[in-house]
Amino acid sequence: MDLVDYDFITELNELRRSKVFCDAVITIPEEINVRFPIHRVVLASCSQYFRSLFKYGNDETNKEIRISGVSSKTMKQIIDYGYLRTADINEDNFEDLFAAADRFHIFGLLKECTEFLLQQLCVENCLGILKFARFYSCEVLKMKALKYVLSYLGEIVKNSQEFVVMDIFELKDILEDDELLVKDESEVYLAIQRWVDFSYVSRRNQYETLFQAVRLAFCKREFITNVIEKNKTIRKSKKSMAAIEKAKQFLDLQDTTKTIVVSLDDPLLRPRVPSSVIFTIGGWSSEGVVNTVETYDKNVDHWYSIVPPMNSKRSYHGTVNLNNLIYVIGGFDSLRYLNSVLCFDPNKRAWQEKGPMHLARCYVSTCAVEDFIYACGGFDGRQRHNSVERYDNKRNQWSLVQPMWHNRSDAGTACYENKLYVVGGFDGLTCLDSTEVYNPLTDQWTLLEKMNIPRSGVALISFNHFLIALGGYDGGSRLATAEQYDFRRQAWGDFENMHVGRSNFAAAVLDGQIYVIGGYDGATTSDAVEVYDPADNMWRRVKGLIAGRSAVSACVLLNEGTLRDYTFYGAQSLLSLDDSGDKVYNPAENLYLMNRKDLA
Incomplete structure (x- = not known):
């Protein structure tokens, strides 16, 4: 607001307070001796309700305007907003102000109340805010509150008292939503259990209704056997036990045939949209340098080529997620060493050129620290x-x-506690074992304890308060070994070895697990992908890339409600219906979908 506007509204408000040129008085029938002198034109300028009232529903000779169903305190704040275009919104008055703004169609005040509620949104109150938004049909607030609930259900179940008093139909709607972000379907079952247990006698008969929301084919077999099947109430439900048996049959099928069985029609087999998605970008394949992108949907253990390709081919580049945008930095296109930068916006499905680096950097190491991206070292074709x-x-x-x-x-790079760590690499003569850390506050590098093994083409991950150096090349072979840096001991120690030795590969953390992707295994550009689960301290193989690639990089984007198109659901247009119309099958994708007729 500029000075002229500020002076104008200040003078208008002063005229009201002095009762100068006022042409109407608002009274509250429920409260005696409450009178608010106003200028009709001022309230009409901010409220459709008052505009219509003054134009059609009130005789101008009658200066008294009676407004029922609102307190004098709230009415004063409404009038103040009409003159000053600002309101003092707090936890004590927001509900009354929102209701009044909705009633009087004061859209500016509604927007301010909505913004206030969004700022207050947290695990403890999000369900109440969602219910409030639905009651007032506030679509913006409802959409953002629902998105919050779907994103943090696990925390809500543990910490919110609002959760246990939810209506069963509201709870069922949330549990059935494809966009519900859970690491495992066990979270859905445990949510149901907590809700039922809060009032077990009155709610135990609701188990069967809610249990249909659990996508059992995506539960771990051990959880079904050790937890769900031991629930006495569920064991008494023929419908629930039939669903469990069907799920176990499909889990057996997946184990024996390695075929992913999903269905858009049967809730039992319908995958949810994942909480995060891995984007694996560019690299060097058997056909040379590529510009393609593959995305990984953890919930169906599958890679998809859905993202539009980059504007240029790149290998030995860096990839960074900053503010849920993908930055691809430097690299080599088979002819030139690059200083250029590309940025992909998943919402717009578009690539854009960004400001170039000062120096060309192939084999560059990149990392985000707070709101900045760092590009470390590299090769410019000469040094x-x-x-x-x-x-x-x-x-x-x-x-x-x-x-x-x-x-x-x-080299490998990672961020830990807002500091940048760099390990290993190649100096032109030897593979390196050195470690150094950069503090942005002091603009200084400090040398740390060396790794146990020299590693070039190494990946570095910040994981569970350790730095994990994975794989690489030691000058003689591609390494399957890994080691971890303990910040307390300030020393490197052993970490579980991978199955496949690899260098120049991509690594990322997804849902608390480490993924290593592609790379060069000493013979070929690999399509192999492994995942490390700290729960059992083991690596296991998962679905490989569509195309093997080394000199590749990757990052993880958090699903903020915009990544559905890069998952199983975005790939549906790639699948074809067979002649019977009953089954959808794509041999190349090893993906088999059955409708209700098949599953009967």
């Missing part, structure tokens, strides 16, 4: 760098910061 650049996305500009102690390409 290995120790230089480091920092990207400011607000200015779309790179700037040089303090260089590292060592020249290095093919």
